[in-house]
Amino acid sequence: MDFHDLLGGFVRIHILHHAAEGEVYGQWMIEELARHGYRISPGTLYPMLQAMEARGYLTSHEDSDGRLGRRRKIYTATDEGRRGLAVARERLRELTGEVSHKHETTPSKTPSETGGDVHDTQDED
Numbered sequence: 001m002d003f004h005d006l007l008g009g010f011v012r013i014h015i016l017h018h019a020a021e022g023e024v025y026g027q028w029m030i031e032e033l034a035r036h037g038y039r040i041s042p043g044t045l046y047p048m049l050q051a052m053e054a055r056g057y058l059t060s061h062e063d064s065d066g067r068l069g070r071r072r073k074i075y076t077a078t079d080e081g082r083r084g085l086a087v088a089r090e091r092l093r094e095l096t097g098e099v100s101h102k103h104e105t106t107p108s109k110t111p112s113e114t115g116g117d118v119h120d121t122q123d124e125d
């Protein structure tokens, strides 16, 4: 994948998004990411899925592929993964607003004008 070091976070968020909606597996995820313009190889995706499981964002179970009769790993998001996704979604919305518009670079807005929480140093978990 081009710009892997930059885009890896987007890919992980994308994986979490689909794993929070339902079950995903490696080959499906590769095709889904390709549809969104990410060319990612199994050699990159599978270690990424395993790392996200090790980190506690995903959980997996083995399931048999009906046609081929072999086992494959099915992933779904954990509660921790869903919490991470919720935070990422907020950050993404904020980032999208900033990077997708060519606007004045001077940050002149106060938190209340941007709808931000003034007390956002406290965790709301």
Ligand SMILES: [Zn+2]
Residues within 6 Å of the ligand: 014, 018, 032, 036
């Ligand atoms: Zn998608």
